[in-house]
Amino acid sequence: MCLSCFVVCATFLASPWWEDFPRIVETPRLDRAQAHHGSVGMCAAHTDPGWGLYGQVIGYHGERARAFQEGGLKIISYAETYGTTYCYIAELAPETPGADHRALLCSHWNWAKYGGGEIAWVGIHNWFDDEAFARPYTRTHPRYGGPAMTYPDGTPATGYRGPATDPRNSRVYDACAAKDILGRFALEYRFHPEMPPTGEGETPKVPLAGLLPVGGRHAGLVLFCKDSACPLFTDYARASTLMAADHGSDGIWSDNYSAWDSFGLRPVQNAFGDWSVARFRDYLKEHFDADSLAAMGVTDVDRFDIRTALRGVLRSFGGNDEDLQDPLWRDPRWTETPLWRAYVIFKRQTGTEALSRYYRAVKDAAAEAGKPDYLVAGNDLQYMLGWCRGDLDLVSSEMSPGWGLATGPRGIPLFPVGRFAPLYKFAREHARSRFVNIWLYLENEYAPYRINPGLVNTFYYEMLANDTLPMFHPGNDRVAGTEGDNAAFFAFVKRVALGYGARRPVADVGLYYSSSSVLHTLTPGGIQHHADQPHHFGLWGWATALGELHYQYRILPEWGCTAATLDGLQLLVIPDAQVLDPSWVEDTLMPWLERGGRLLYTGDCGLYRGEADNFNRNEQGSCLAFLRDRPRVAYIAENLGRVYFDTLEARDALRPRFSQAVSEVWGESACAVTPIAVPATVGVTLYEDQARGRLFADLNNMNLNPETDTIQSADDLALSVRIPGWMAQRELYGEVYAPDGSPAVHLTRMDAATLEVRLDRLRRYAGIVLTARP
Numbered sequence: 001m002c003l004s005c006f007v008v009c010a011t012f013l014a015s016p017w018w019e020d021f022p023r024i025v026e027t028p029r030l031d032r033a034q035a036h037h038g039s040v041g042m043c044a045a046h047t048d049p050g051w052g053l054y055g056q057v058i059g060y061h062g063e064r065a066r067a068f069q070e071g072g073l074k075i076i077s078y079a080e081t082y083g084t085t086y087c088y089i090a091e092l093a094p095e096t097p098g099a100d101h102r103a104l105l106c107s108h109w110n111w112a113k114y115g116g117g118e119i120a121w122v123g124i125h126n127w128f129d130d131e132a133f134a135r136p137y138t139r140t141h142p143r144y145g146g147p148a149m150t151y152p153d154g155t156p157a158t159g160y161r162g163p164a165t166d167p168r169n170s171r172v173y174d175a176c177a178a179k180d181i182l183g184r185f186a187l188e189y190r191f192h193p194e195m196p197p198t199g200e201g202e203t204p205k206v207p208l209a210g211l212l213p214v215g216g217r218h219a220g221l222v223l224f225c226k227d228s229a230c231p232l233f234t235d236y237a238r239a240s241t242l243m244a245a246d247h248g249s250d251g252i253w254s255d256n257y258s259a260w261d262s263f264g265l266r267p268v269q270n271a272f273g274d275w276s277v278a279r280f281r282d283y284l285k286e287h288f289d290a291d292s293l294a295a296m297g298v299t300d301v302d303r304f305d306i307r308t309a310l311r312g313v314l315r316s317f318g319g320n321d322e323d324l325q326d327p328l329w330r331d332p333r334w335t336e337t338p339l340w341r342a343y344v345i346f347k348r349q350t351g352t353e354a355l356s357r358y359y360r361a362v363k364d365a366a367a368e369a370g371k372p373d374y375l376v377a378g379n380d381l382q383y384m385l386g387w388c389r390g391d392l393d394l395v396s397s398e399m400s401p402g403w404g405l406a407t408g409p410r411g412i413p414l415f416p417v418g419r420f421a422p423l424y425k426f427a428r429e430h431a432r433s434r435f436v437n438i439w440l441y442l443e444n445e446y447a448p449y450r451i452n453p454g455l456v457n458t459f460y461y462e463m464l465a466n467d468t469l470p471m472f473h474p475g476n477d478r479v480a481g482t483e484g485d486n487a488a489f490f491a492f493v494k495r496v497a498l499g500y501g502a503r504r505p506v507a508d509v510g511l512y513y514s515s516s517s518v519l520h521t522l523t524p525g526g527i528q529h530h531a532d533q534p535h536h537f538g539l540w541g542w543a544t545a546l547g548e549l550h551y552q553y554r555i556l557p558e559w560g561c562t563a564a565t566l567d568g569l570q571l572l573v574i575p576d577a578q579v580l581d582p583s584w585v586e587d588t589l590m591p592w593l594e595r596g597g598r599l600l601y602t603g604d605c606g607l608y609r610g611e612a613d614n615f616n617r618n619e620q621g622s623c624l625a626f627l628r629d630r631p632r633v634a635y636i637a638e639n640l641g642r643v644y645f646d647t648l649e650a651r652d653a654l655r656p657r658f659s660q661a662v663s664e665v666w667g668e669s670a671c672a673v674t675p676i677a678v679p680a681t682v683g684v685t686l687y688e689d690q691a692r693g694r695l696f697a698d699l700n701n702m703n704l705n706p707e708t709d710t711i712q713s714a715d716d717l718a719l720s721v722r723i724p725g726w727m728a729q730r731e732l733y734g735e736v737y738a739p740d741g742s743p744a745v746h747l748t749r750m751d752a753a754t755l756e757v758r759l760d761r762l763r764r765y766a767g768i769v770l771t772a773r774p
Helices: 003-014 030-035 052-058 062-070 108-113 124-128 171-176 233-246 274-287 290-295 306-316 332-336 338-368 421-428 444-449 453-465 483-500 515-520 534-548 582-594 640-646 651-666
Strands: 024-026 040-042 074-080 084-092 104-107 119-123 187-191 212-214 217-225 251-255 375-378 394-399 402-404 408-412 436-440 468-470 509-513 553-557 571-575 598-602 633-636 673-677 682-689 694-701 714-722 732-737 745-751 754-762 765-772
Touching: 030 062, 030 483, 052 119, 052 124, 052 233, 062 074, 074 084, 074 375, 084 108, 084 124, 104 108, 108 217, 119 124, 119 217, 124 171, 124 233, 171 274, 187 212, 233 338, 274 306, 274 338, 306 338, 332 338, 338 375, 338 515, 394 421, 402 444, 408 534, 421 436, 421 453, 421 534, 421 553, 436 453, 453 468, 453 483, 453 682, 453 694, 453 765, 468 483, 483 732, 483 765, 509 534, 515 534, 534 553, 534 571, 534 640, 534 651, 571 640, 571 651, 582 598, 598 651, 633 651, 640 651, 673 682, 682 714, 694 714, 694 754, 732 745, 732 754, 745 765, 754 765
Parallel strands: 024 040, 040 074, 074 251, 251 375, 375 394, 394 436, 436 468, 509 553, 509 571, 571 598, 598 633
Antiparallel strands: 084 104, 084 119, 084 217, 187 217, 212 217, 402 408, 673 714, 682 694, 694 765, 714 754, 732 765, 745 754
């Protein structure tokens, strides 16, 4: 084995297995996963979307799990973080002496087979309430047990408030579920398509026994949204993980690792569970004095109910507080209402706390089961809102072009104009892995493009160039690509993985992401203007422009913008972050500028203070205004990034404004990459691996016509690359990984610190590996 191969193999052995270019395939069939060159099978062997340990054990597929692992694949299964907890109808089989648990005869998904036997609702309440039919897989289990559910005041949440035939009467859900501002459950139903008989003598095709009648329809599955402020979900996560890991699971794909179902697209619909209401009282006591509370209308904090108070605010605006669709729930006055701002901050902080507790519980339980490298992959990159701050192994998110929560109703369009790398770089900052994983949906207006090889490969190779990989779902007609194209891509990834090794991206520029600025625009009715998001759109615009100008950048979230991260950068760009913490400016930003850092900020930055000051307005205006006359600091009054994001046709004309602005503050310092002859439709991403003496330049071509599905090759490309100091005195040679053909690379040493790289032809992707000779 060569020394370089030994180094990379040793590095992979020291890293979690998901750091080795994870090729995830969702399928219950091993042959399909292997045909796609998968290394990870999401094979539904240990699925648990919060339906209790009884629900988990009856859904086990032990032989499937063993087959995947014997075939050399890791196995992961679906779980729920703080989204919904499933509860479904089932017909129980008679008890069998000596059996580990009671079997099911049928359930919601095949209720047409119901035979008239005993009915039960399978859900997390079975575990918390120690229901007899679910034993031994309840909270009294000797290994997989835990505490009973309680209300916030410590009262046990056991039994039912009405007939036990309706799970909505369970006190477990009453205590732990998310609720709307009127105190009603936040939940979803899954209905059976067959309606009750409408004429005399008719018989429904689906038996109605046991189903829940809802508005003239009948539901066999109820999804209760979780209140993330309830700490007891962590106990269940521990039990669920311990049991799954004991049975061979290597990890979970955990849905809703975000604010989605516990704060919501529209908080008025699901942000007010009992635990949230109660814990907010403690938050008020801890963070506000009596005068401040009185100014917010809080006279008796021990009995204060945020639901009642916010309904009163809406009435003062002239709204109908019993109508959750009243447009005044989205009125801009909410952003200037201190009580609402306090609740938003409280929900963010308890949401982050909940995710951290969940992550630690899962990792500790898996380690107890002998699985210290247990993957926690989480969904929802566009709605994390600062909830997840690193306590996650891998972002594995659904994504599609067009409409997005953080990208607006238009969203990101298809190539050649659209750029998705900003989303991948954004996602990476929320987790610990260097990789990102994407479920790429092409549906609705994009469905006609779903299996176009030119388009899907342009997506895939932009991903690879940014250390991102798709998850494949053979047979799923929402997900991009044919089985042949998808298998070919993973075959290529498998081929390059050893050569790429443990490389890390190089960045000169940091783009500041302020989740607080986004939260400040949130109202009880949701983001104030979905189509007008100054910070988000400014961020995406700057990221797109910097990428097209081939600056090497990373996105720095507010919680990760530390002295250490800034010291690795030449320039920080803050795009219209209306909320900035003055203490961060004083303690982190200013010292970095004094050490030689450079700052470029735009628009209405720093008009409001951070969470510690309840997003209060800065009375003196922007907290960055005093920096405008300093050297190496530039200010642009216009939200230039947002203009670029909003504009599609005129981007070529706008792009020079970005390069000019950067050059004015940057000065003469060399960039990591300087394009000589590289068009904006070619992405360039630089990586390095000092241990192996390697520098990497990934080039991906996005000059695609989606209507004809043809890509125009880029010829005679040239760029200069800044050589790191540890490589400066050594001879370099280059090799190229490409999925189509063998383009030639030519290297010219311009000086000790600069290398000119020329590539004769780029069709889709080229990974240029520059290696220092021993």
